Amino acid sequence: MIVPATEEHFAGLSIARHPGVETWGFVLEDGDTVKGAVFVSEAMGQAFGHDTFVSSDDPMDALRIWRRAREELKARGFERCMVHIDTDTNPRLVEFWERVGFKPRMVVYEGEV
Numbered sequence: 001m002i003v004p005a006t007e008e009h010f011a012g013l014s015i016a017r018h019p020g021v022e023t024w025g026f027v028l029e030d031g032d033t034v035k036g037a038v039f040v041s042e043a044m045g046q047a048f049g050h051d052t053f054v055s056s057d058d059p060m061d062a063l064r065i066w067r068r069a070r071e072e073l074k075a076r077g078f079e080r081c082m083v084h085i086d087t088d089t090n091p092r093l094v095e096f097w098e099r100v101g102f103k104p105r106m107v108v109y110e111g112e113v
Helices: 007-012 060-075 091-099
Strands: 002-004 022-030 033-043 046-054
Touching (some): 002 060, 007 033, 022 060, 033 060, 046 060, 060 091
Antiparallel strands (some): 002 022, 033 046
């Protein structure tokens, strides 16, 4: 069952909350077990998807969660959402986004500060 994320989900999944940034999400539960989640942050009129995971073997579970998030995004007036994923460590998620029509739009560099 896909349900809105609660404060317990945020704490249990170590999802950061930042002042001035509204973060919400949905989780896929199987009984007491969280089998997947997606979180979205809103800032400066933009929506950013992050911290997506699915531990289920059903590849459609990720799509089900994101479809629910998309409904919420549209209800909040968004037409687009940027999704942040680590392309080096999660090829399965990259394949998923490309399969559902998302295209890479930017390159992010990382390094020591």
